[in-house]
Amino acid sequence: xxxxxxxxxxxxxxxxxxxxxxxxxxxxxxxxxxxxxxxxxxxxxxxxxxxxxxxxxxxxxxxxxxxxxxxxxxxxxxxxxxxxxxxxxxxxxxxxxxxxxxxxxxxxxxxxxxxxxxxxxxxxxxxxxxxxxxxxxxxxxxxxxxxxxxxxxxxxxxxxxxxxxxxxxxxxxxxxxxxxxxxxxxxxxxxxxxxxxxxxxxxxxxxxxxxxxxxxxxxxxxxxxxxxxxxxxxxxxxxxxxxxxxxxxxxxxxxxxxxxxxxxxxxxxxxxxxxxxxxxxxxxxxxxxx
Numbered sequence: 001x002x003x004x005x006x007x008x009x010x011x012x013x014x015x016x017x018x019x020x021x022x023x024x025x026x027x028x029x030x031x032x033x034x035x036x037x038x039x040x041x042x043x044x045x046x047x048x049x050x051x052x053x054x055x056x057x058x059x060x061x062x063x064x065x066x067x068x069x070x071x072x073x074x075x076x077x078x079x080x081x082x083x084x085x086x087x088x089x090x091x092x093x094x095x096x097x098x099x100x101x102x103x104x105x106x107x108x109x110x111x112x113x114x115x116x117x118x119x120x121x122x123x124x125x126x127x128x129x130x131x132x133x134x135x136x137x138x139x140x141x142x143x144x145x146x147x148x149x150x151x152x153x154x155x156x157x158x159x160x161x162x163x164x165x166x167x168x169x170x171x172x173x174x175x176x177x178x179x180x181x182x183x184x185x186x187x188x189x190x191x192x193x194x195x196x197x198x199x200x201x202x203x204x205x206x207x208x209x210x211x212x213x214x215x216x217x218x219x220x221x222x223x224x225x226x227x228x229x230x231x232x233x234x235x236x237x238x239x240x241x242x243x244x245x246x247x248x249x250x251x252x253x254x255x256x257x258x259x260x261x262x263x264x265x266x267x268x269x270x271x272x273x274x275x276x277x278x279x280x281x282x283x284x285x286x287x288x289x290x
Contacts, residue, residue: 001225002286004030004279005062005216005242007234008041008048009141009198011252012275017147019055026276027057030283038062038219040212042169042198042238043148044104045070050149064104065196065206065238066215067168078218079106079166080210086192087167090205091157093186100173105165113153119173120146126175134200141199142173170205196238204238213241231282233267233275235259250278 006012006027014020027037039048040062048061049070061070069078082090087103094101100119103110119142126139154160174180177200184203188195194208212232220227231248232239235255243249243262251260253269260266267281268274 001034001036001223003036003038003216003220003225003227003230003246004282005038005040005212005230005232005246006275007212007236007239008039008043008051009144010235010254010270011233011239012039012270013051014271015140015144017144019051019057020273020276022273022276024055024057026273026279027059030279031059033283035283036060036223036225038216040066040216040232040234040239040242042171042196042204044109044150044168046107047109047149049074060219062212062215062219064169065194065198065204065210066212066241067104067206067210068106069215069219077222078215079168080207081166081168082170082193082205082207084161084167086190087170088157088161090170090187091160094170094172094183095157097179097182099179099183102171102173103160103167104169104171105163105167107150107163107165108152109148109150110152110154110160110163112156114155116146116153122175138175138200142175142201145173168206168210171202172205173202175201196241198236198238211241212239213243213245216242217245229286231278233278235270248282250282 037059039059042065045063058072067080100115123143172183184195187193187205192208194206196204227245228247230246232242232246233250235252249263251263251266252274267278
């Protein structure tokens with residue numbers, strides 16, 4: 001059994017935060033030929049499930065940067081949490097330094113109402129300035145973030161800690177690269193944590209054992225599959241771990257050069273149905289070599 005693992009933002013989703021008809025058809029084409037399609041993303045499971053249901057596809061789902069794995073029928077196959085004590089220390093640090101942050105649990109995406117309003121206004125202000133192409137995309141990615149399903153707005157981080165839920169991922173945002181680097185360095189030095197990034201305006205914090213690559217490896221073992229003939233498609237830093245696990249790694253055409261450099265091949269951009277292009281090319285080559 002072979003797997004096709006696909007990132008969402010900047011990869012499978014287009015600029016409208018949707019899966020195009022071409023990409024939907026390619027996923028269904030792969031599934032009809034016996035390939036297991038896996039959506040592998042930093043987004044929460046319930047958000048991914050909503051997107052997939054709207055598109056009419058039923059994949060396996062690796063969520064919150066590998067902290068969760070769900071079967072096609074929604075069963076939890078694996079979950080790796082951050083302890084409440086550690087979550088409290090992270091939120092306290094972020095709060096004291098005025099980061100915008102989101103906390104992903106098994107039930108919701110929690111964020112502070114006032115911080116959300118402030119970050120949204122910052123996005124709108126930046127959109128009115130003269131930005132270069134790269135900066136425009138960063139701002140657009142930050143704005144698309146607000147379209148996720150499952151937000152719960154709270155007054156302060158203590159309200160988040162009151163929830164009797166599992167904590168999977170904490171996303172912190174800033175358009176100040178020095179501030180982001182400070183956050184990265186702060187949490188990357190803690191042995192029990194892993195820090196990755198899915199866009200130039202954020203860092204994402206999970207348990208050290210959670211990564212897209214580890215989750216894909218675990219899923220492959222559970223289903224008696226093979227990574228040797230599997231493919232992963234992505235565009236960002238948080239996709240690197242799954243690129244390392246598979247034989248066929250594909251960078252999106254819109255990925256940065258350092259991501260393309262570690263992949264075996266590059267496909268078209270997300271706005272040009274790069275996922276579909278990669279799937280058809282992969283299956284054609286797979287069948288030939290099989």
